[in-house]
Amino acid sequence: MIKRMDAAIAVDIDNVTKRYGDFTALRNASIDIRDNEFFTLLGPSGCGKTTLLRCIAGFEDISSGAIRLYGQDIAELPPNKRPVNTVFQQYALFPHMNVLQNVMFGLQRLGKSDSEAKARAGHVLDLVQLTQLAERMPSQLSGGQQQRVALARALAPEPRVLLLDEPLSALDLKLRQAVRLELQQLQKETGITFVFVTHDQEEALTMSNRIAVISEGQLQQIGSAREIYEAPVNKFVADFIGETNLIDVDVKKITDGTATCLLPGGTKFSCPAAKGAHEGPGHLSVRPERVTIGKAKGSLITGTATRHIYLGTDMHIDINLQDGDVITARVQNSETANIPEVGDEVGISFEASAARLLVD
Amino acid sequence: MARKVDLKRFPGFQSMTYLCLILLYAPLLIVMVYSFNDSRSITSWGGISLRWYEDVFFGLEAEKFRAAAFNSVVIAIIAAITSTTIATMAATGMLRAGKFRGKSFSFALINLPLMVPEIVTAVATLIFFSAIGFNAGYLTILIAHIVFCIPFAYLPIAARMQGIEDIYEQAAQDLYATRFEAFKLILLPLMAPGILSGFLLAFIISLDDFIITNFVKGAGIETLPTAIFGAAKQGIKPNIMAISTLLLLVSVVFVTLSYLIGRMGQNKNGKQI
Secondary structure, eight states, rough: OOOOTTOEEEEEEEEEEETTTTTTEEEEOOOEEEOEEEEEEESSSTSSSSHHHHHTTTOOSEEEEEEETTTTTTTSGGGGGEEEEOOOOOOOOOOOOHHHHHHHHHHHHHOHHHHHHHHHHHHHHHHHOGGGHHHHHHGGGHHHHHHHHHHHHTTTTTOOOEEEEEETSOOOOOHHHHHHHHHHHHHHHHHEEEEESSSSSSHHHHSSSSEEETTTTTEEEOOOOHHHHSSOOOHHHHHHHSEEEEEEEEEEEEEEEEEEETTSSSEEEEEEBTTTOOOOOEEEEEGGGGOOOOTTTOOOOOEEEEEEEEESEEEEEEEEEETEEEEEEEOOOOOOOOOTTTEEEEEEOOOOOGGGEEEO | OOOOGGGGGGHHHHHHHHHHHHHHHHHHHHHHHTTTTSSOSSSSSSOBBHHHHHHHHHSHHHHHHHHHHHHHHHHHHHHHHHHHHHHHHHHHHHHOOOOOHHHHHHHHHHHHHGTTTHHHHHHHHHHHHHTOOOOOOOOHHHHHHHHHHHHHHHHHHHHHHHHHTTTTHHHHHHHTTOOOHIIIIIIIHHHHHOOOHHHHHHHHHHHHHOOHHHHOOOSSSOOHHHHHHHHHHTTHHHHHHHHHHHHHHHHHHOOOHHHHHHHHHHHHHTTHH
């Protein structure tokens, strides 16, 4: 891997706040999106991620802060003066123009001659494998084809940054998975910086170089998929990305990023702590696949197996603790798997590296 | 799905329906049937003939009717074009300019003419024109028609524009179109069915208007409705029935077209995408 520390900043979101009347959609967000990066804004619906995208595109004015595109402040520019293009969630293909005319639209507005625009549009349609549908009207296309046209239309003018607003949400599961790979491929081939908005954590994890997790207008964490999954900074990120067990603990001491705490049942345990975690009552995050089930004796926490959920390759086993909390373990289905019966007394263990003390 | 209410079960609904239908359409039907009457009488049937239609086009009064019809059509075309243009601009302002002060007031101003009794408008327009010393004639009719056609043109245009999400214009602007280009290249073509529908409605409203026209027209100028009224005052002859039937036909055709065009566009470019 090439170290990207000094890579150019494509989009510099500098302390941006967006208010609608009394409602703050986005609060003091600062994000550096690097050149040639597949960057994802991830969060539940209504968290402000689409608002941020629309601020970059120019459809919304920001209330305070600055947005710079390759160093140039674009906050005052209208959408048509910004070298970014958007793939809209509903595609927004012009219904009265055919596929080719749709793709040529941006090129013609930039003053390209008809033959130039046609050649470039043809090239982009080739890229998304739609050449043979160039004469069709949008209403004659399937959802997946419309999505590709929207993509081709936004790529044709060679924007410096491509904004994608949940472009896969209208597609069915099979197609979505195929398009994910294609999008990634397309980003690599074109070298254009992609800013991708989604509420689907799996989509974010599989496609992105880096992810920004946003909740209720507040930026929670920025990092690679791995960092966000394995080292979530707070309860929201741990809970939103994948599945996790949040275990109530009493934190006794934090030194050099290592927390010493008491688990339910009183066992003493040390594990890494997120920056900003404090002593007193707190939560450990342990992913279900990192939880092992064994004999009660010598384990960290004891409980009763209460439920099996069969998931094909895996099995989820719920274990009720004495205080009523539930810990879920994910066990791979195999002949040798040690799966306790419902009602069995079991012990739960996990490595120190699998656990992480969170900021509440 | 819940069972639909069977209206026949409501006492009196059926007879009420027939009563309304008869009152509305029987007179029209009688006029249409008697326009083909071979007799000079307007009450007794003398066999089928087209003589009164012939009379309308080639008879003694043909010249008068032809001139009146020509005036009507010219005024209707100019009034419809002008009022449709104004209504399109008004709808764009109302629906695409975001929030502005006095927006609901503007909405009321645009649509109020639909609620003002026509005779009041007619009298007021006449008083206004004479107060400013504007001579009655062609131009007064034209101005009055343009004004009262605006709300009629506005309704289908605004309805259509409301159905077009502004995401298309946003996409256009995102693709380097200026606001005006987004309007011209995207919104206007998508609105075309609504605009055409508004134009046809305005045309027929202008063509059919009698009350206001009768007040503001000068002595020498007749439109078709005022000419028919003038002829009817001297006793109703079957040729009036023939000319009324023709006017009715034109109206029905235009209103149907206006409705069909408005609907067709909706299906094609509606929210399916």
